[in-house]
Amino acid sequence: MPKLVIDTIELEVPAGTLILEAARSVGIMIPHFCYHPALGNAGACRVCAVKLIDGPVKGIQMSCMTPVQEGMVVSTTDADAVAMRRHVIEWLMINHPHDCPVCDEGGECLLQDYTIAAGHGTRRYQGKKRTHSNQYLGEHVQHEMNRCIQCYRCVRFYQDFAGGTDLGVMGRASTIYYGRFCEGSLESPFSGNLPDLCPTGVYTDKAARFRARYWDYDMAPSLCPHCSLGCATIPAARYRELLKIMARRNDAVNGWFLCDRGRFADHGVNSPERPRTPLLDGRETTWDEALAVLATRIGELFVSHGPGSLAVVGSPRLTLEGNYQAALLAEFLQAGALCYFVERDEAAAASAVVSLLTGDTAVSLAEVEQADCIALVECDLREQGPMLLLAVRQAWRKGAKIFLVGEGSPREQTDSVSLETLRVPTLADIPLADYSTPLVIATPSGSGTADIETAVTAGAKLVFPLSGPNTFAAALLTREHRATSLAEALASGTIKGLLAFEADLPEELLSGISLLAVADRFPSAAMIKSDVFLPTTAWVEMDGTFINHEGRAQRFRKVMNPGLPIKGLDPALHPPRVHRLDAPGGEPRPAWRIIADLAERLGAEQLVEPLSGRWEFLRDLDPEGEGERIL
């Protein structure tokens, strides 16, 4: 490994490391716009100039373009290097509109930071600034080309990394323009990464436009709840409103990026329709009364039908804490059934997944990128886990062969990231044993896993995109607590009472139920039918744990307090005439807390920590770490 000196710090780094990366590894931050750890170097912005004082290369060099060599002596503070960087900033500011006060990027803008760092304050260029027209890029991304500093990050991500074809670079010299070939919505399912990647305000999040400054946001490390991949996010909220979701780096899972579904899909957190107050027989009530009445009615149900008539229902979107407490409640009450899945097939498929996935066969998204052969079996990843497509594309860029297996694997999914694929009728038609790191991505199925087991024998790793953010945990708990599907439980005819926590209950299954208690954050038909309704917090309003598709437990932190967004308040409430400590609409509670409080009213001990017993080891999980594989 080459040894070199950077600003008097001696270091030894692996061959091939760029000077910029080597400097970063010892805490020296060299400014850069075009270099990005996921996109690599481009040598375009020239702001990472350093001076090589001694060694095999000498003089001013771009630290992002120069791999380290034995004996290099690098100065980041050399007068020429500093002057070069200052000139680059001056050049970039020639045409930048300097509209920071009205730019959403202001406060989180790399250009702003480096301009101040370079000390550039006097304009020596006296000509006019070049201007561009902006394009309508769809409902999520705002375009403001005048701010552009031509770092090429957007096209390098959009075209090279994500395989998008509708956004590119046009023109030359000072007419360089990044945009779509004609105005319209961005087509790539990863377009939302442009605001994250852009070092200044060319692309900004439309929904959050003009709403807050970076330093005003409530933010915390969180996870995406929209599928089972468990991508790391940073939700940003202000004034009790969830404004936008940014990608958070997790090298084991999503890397630097996030799909548009995770970023832009409706999350219902701010929805005016969201139930925020406990309901007793359809009328608003207090938590105290709702829980007391529910406890009483459970007692009445037990008197008339026995504890076997009660089913406790968790779900794939409920946290591990909630689902585990549901199991404990069912055991404490000796309930007749514990359910995590509604349909039999769903339960069977999930249990097949947890039995097929082992520490050897399960792979992370990062490991998907290392595969040299990937079979997509009866799946459409646009729906089931778009970030998998991005990982598959990275594998393909490194030379992997991609196969589409079965009618259920549409080609449009791989077209969305511009992949070349081969279509084969069955998994058995792929010579998996010929590859060193083959991978099968398949829709979980409760019936017929023989071909997948054969693939595993041939050395294939497995990825099963699951239905919800916590399906894996629900499947594990199903096995460990002998849970059944709700459909099976109800088919026996003995279940008369349901305690459902964030479960999607089909209306037709509820006909024979005499006591229905529903805890959820979404309005539903079951909510209207319920005897007792208890509002729960959204994932951004609580701490919690999800276990993703590969068995990786990850912690997420509370971003914001629940409450009605100030923006949506009834004008009659303003100015406030009733003063109180709690925010209006701030009543929802985490589902696990509701379960524990109910259990306490029914005679159980008071609960402080929701993860105990088998799950106690996850209590101190670092929300900013890579999570913990439990397989």
Next chain:
Amino acid sequence: MERILLPEIRPAAPVSFADYCAAEGFAALKRALRELSPLEVQQIVIDSGLRGRGGAGFPTGKKWSFVPRDLPGPRYLICNSDEMEPGTYKDRVLLEHNPWLLVEGLILAAYVLSVNHAFIFIRRGYETPAENLRRALAEAERAGFLGENILGSGFSLKIDLHVSAGRYICGEETALMNALEGKRANPRSKPPFPAIKGLWGGPTVVNNVETLSNIPAIIRKGPEWFRGLAAIPEAAGNKLFCFSGQVRKRICVELPLGTTLGEMLEGPAGGMEPGRTFKACIPGGASTSFFTPRHLSVPMEFDSVAKAGSRLGTGAVIFFDERTCMVAATLNLVSFYARESCGWCTPCREGLPFVREVLTRIEQGRGEPEDIEILREHVKFLSFSFCPLAPGAMGPVDGLLRHFEEEIREHIVKRRCPVRN
């Protein structure tokens, strides 16, 4: 003197296939394929001292020798005919007169490099040269000099003529390869150098039209003969020079390398226009630093010109008389480069328009003494750009600062252009 490329100053019609063959055309190719190994041909070119005629002047045989001979997979040869340097029109004149030299030179070079697929990358404006080449390639193929198993030697070659959409930057070899691959014509970073990883990732050599056109004569008559063509022993061969500006004869002419600037001005260029005196010239195309009357004795040859503080470049000499404002002339050249920047890197994309703006305000009488420092900074810091375009564009600015600083100051002090007003 003996002329290889352009025997006549203003040829009436392009040389026909029959004429070319009659004048020992394709004799070099026949001899090479029958008697010489690729390495022997390469050695002859190395010995001849031939240096690239596209601007950089890199020894041609040495460039060829950088291509690893044992790498598997296809390798490529590209003829760079994207002639767009202001003042330079030698390749056009050459191809209008004789496309055969290039065709034979290309085949010989491809033979040396074991290339089976070569490209001629020509700019859009060059319609007649492209037409000449198209006809020449077809006739050469009919005659068996191109295609499969050329002259029974087992060597096969296909040459594709690519008429590019064309921009100045396409003349930069790595940008040219991107353009040929159908990508944006942005230069690539080096290393890897094209000789290792070029077109479509294969080893690639890019040679200029004039360079390749010299090869047949070198093979036919030997390296010593070629070296002897030059006017001074340090140089080798003849070179096409293009005259423009305020001289009587604005022509392209083949002259021995090492002919002095003064000999050129008074000889083939016919002297300055009547009543005019020589003030300055650009010796080698728009990206080179100015020469002044004290440079008239400089031998026009790569090393001598470099020693005198400029570059021989493409051999395009633009003459300026005493009525020329050097600030305005430099502004004109810088405007070209500011427009032709590919826009990839910041110094070139933003720095050149800055220089253009500063020169404009000086020329318009709005300059301040600090502006000279701005120009100086740009000469220094534009050299740290991604490719040689921006440093090349600073060639004339560098010359302006070194030779005509007084003239700039006069603009600033008098608040007007002292030459034209």
